[in-house]
Amino acid sequence: MALPLDVLPFVDSIGAGANQSLPKGRQPDMTKHVAVLMGGWSAERDVSLRSGAACAAALTRLGYRVTGIDVTREIAAALADAKPDVALNMLHGRPGEDGTLQGLLEVLGIAYSHSGVMASALAMRKDFTKTLFRAAGVPVAESRIASRLEAARRHLMTPPYVVKPIAEGSSVGVTIVMPEHSHPPQELYRDDWPFGDTVMVERYVPGKELTCAVMGDRALDVIEIVPATRFYDYEAKYATGGSKHLLPAPLLPNVYQEVRRLTLAAHNALGCRGVSRADFRYDDRGTGELVCLEVNTQPGMTETSLVPELAAYAGITFDELVRWMVEDASTDR
Numbered sequence: 001m002a003l004p005l006d007v008l009p010f011v012d013s014i015g016a017g018a019n020q021s022l023p024k025g026r027q028p029d030m031t032k033h034v035a036v037l038m039g040g041w042s043a044e045r046d047v048s049l050r051s052g053a054a055c056a057a058a059l060t061r062l063g064y065r066v067t068g069i070d071v072t073r074e075i076a077a078a079l080a081d082a083k084p085d086v087a088l089n090m091l092h093g094r095p096g097e098d099g100t101l102q103g104l105l106e107v108l109g110i111a112y113s114h115s116g117v118m119a120s121a122l123a124m125r126k127d128f129t130k131t132l133f134r135a136a137g138v139p140v141a142e143s144r145i146a147s148r149l150e151a152a153r154r155h156l157m158t159p160p161y162v163v164k165p166i167a168e169g170s171s172v173g174v175t176i177v178m179p180e181h182s183h184p185p186q187e188l189y190r191d192d193w194p195f196g197d198t199v200m201v202e203r204y205v206p207g208k209e210l211t212c213a214v215m216g217d218r219a220l221d222v223i224e225i226v227p228a229t230r231f232y233d234y235e236a237k238y239a240t241g242g243s244k245h246l247l248p249a250p251l252l253p254n255v256y257q258e259v260r261r262l263t264l265a266a267h268n269a270l271g272c273r274g275v276s277r278a279d280f281r282y283d284d285r286g287t288g289e290l291v292c293l294e295v296n297t298q299p300g301m302t303e304t305s306l307v308p309e310l311a312a313y314a315g316i317t318f319d320e321l322v323r324w325m326v327e328d329a330s331t332d333r
Contacts, residue, residue, distance in 0.1 A: 030063045034326055035084035035110075037101070039070035042093025043172045043194065051301040052090040058322040059088070071096065079108060086329045087112040088322070090301060093168065097298040098124040106331055113325045115297040116333030119271040123297045124167050126200050129270065133292055136269035138262050141281070141291045143202035151199050152188035160204035163188070165195035176204060205281035205291050210249055212263040213277040213299065213307045215321075216328070219260040220310040224249035245306070247313055255282065258290060266295050273333045274325060275299060277307055 036059065038052025039045055052068060059066045067082045069075070071091060079087070087110050095101050099121030105112040115123070122128045130140045146156055151163055155177070163185055165173040173195035175185040187193065209225040224246040249256065263278040277299040283289040299307040301322070311321045 029327075031065075032085045032326065033065040033067065033083070034059055034086045034088055035079065035082050036066060036068045036088045036090055037071050037075075037096065038068065038090045039072075040091045040093070040096055041072075042091070042095075042097075043168060044092035047300055047302060048090055048092045048096070050303075051092070051305070054303070054318070055088055055090055055301055055322045058319045059326065062319055062323055064326070071101070075101070076104060076108070079104075079110060084110060086110070086326055088326055088329070089113050089298060092298050092300065093172075094124070098167065102333070109331060111329040111331055112333070113329045114274045114333075115270070115272040115276065119273065119333075120297050123270050123272065123276075123295050126164065126166050126294060129294060132269045133266060136265055138266050138269060139289075139291050141203045141205050141293075143200050145198060145200055148188040148193060148197055148199050151201055152184050152186060155184060156201045157203060160206075162200075162202045162204050164200050164202065166198045166200050168195050205283055205289060207281060207283040207285060207289075208249070208251075210251075210259055210280040210282055211277055211306050212259050212280075213275065213310045214264055214267040214272070215275050215311065215316075215324070217264075219264045221247060221313055222249040222251065222256055222259045223247045223306055223310065224251070225306075245309060247309065251282070251284075255290065262290070262292055266292050270295055270297075272297055274328050275307060275321075 036052050036056040038048050040048055049070070056066050056068045067084060069078050069082065087105055089096055089101065089112055091097060091101060097120060099117040102112065102115070102117045102120050106117060122132065127145050130143065133140050144156060145166065150156070159177045159179045159181060161177050163175045163177060177184060188199070209227070210222055211225060212222045213220045226244040226246065228243060251259070259280055262280070266278045267276050272295065277296045279293045279296070281291050281293060299305065301308060308318050308321060312318070
């Protein structure tokens with residue numbers, strides 16, 4: 001019996017998503033005009049352009065009518081000109097990931113991919129995210145919010161700890177302060193510091209870097225990320241050879257399934273829709289602590305990105321993944 005497109009073959013055992021395929025029952029509407037929104041003006045602009053170009057190429061191969069739009073502050077006029085049926089949102093960071101663009105698309109009545117206004121805004125703010133995670137039983141590391149100047153003057157937490165902008169993605173502006181550091185990161189004093197005046201100081205959790213994605217209402221598998229350097233920073237995320245991905249992650253079965261369970265719980269706690277990705281730290285050699293760092297509502301879709309890799313492991317090609325996101329698009333998300 002043919003299954004509808006939105007019924008995906010996810011199962012609950014480690015690695016069992018491998019060698020599966022996306023059901024072909026319901027045919028997509030290939031007459032749709034899709035605007036692929038990319039670029040923008042955040043610190044993640046270059047990655048967004050790569051994600052958008054890859055998705056636009058996939059949709060063209062599939063036979064959709066595609067218009068690529070490099071988002072500027074004139075985006076409302078560009079969308080009015082293009083008159084798309086669907087907006088595939090490939091922006092990373094502001095304004096595409098914080099609810100701003102989602103609100104505009106709601107006003108214009110254009111169906112769009114990924115999460116809606118409220119979920120996007122909440123996920124972008126790390127302090128609000130943690131409040132909701134705690135309420136949902138998703139473990140997080142202790143942290144405090146401070147001005148960047150306060151965080152630069154003295155240690156606000158016993159090292160090791162992490163200083164991160166309160167509303168940026170892709171690890172931009174993130175610094176790990178180790179016990180041997182006599183003072184906090186002094187770049188926080190810079191007059192040209194581009195990441196806002198408020199930061200989060202968060203307890204550093206040693207061990208493994210893990211990630212898992214949600215597609216629809218089910219969690220995919222789990223990847224362990226092994227960066228070429230100590231820290232999974234922007235370069236490690238997007239440069240070829242910047243990190244090694246172990247899929248499935250070499251974890252005990254109960255830990256593996258707990259990551260998947262918490263990924264879905266975090267996605268739901270924020271009210272996310274479509275595709276999202278959650279990042280974790282797991283202290284495998286010490287306390288066994290597992291904490292969720294954040295949920296990314298607009299995951300990358302480049303050649304080194306994690307969500308396409310997780311989908312491929314589940315037997316879902318890049319083109320099928322992009323098609324699914326387009327067919328899943330709606331307003332009132």
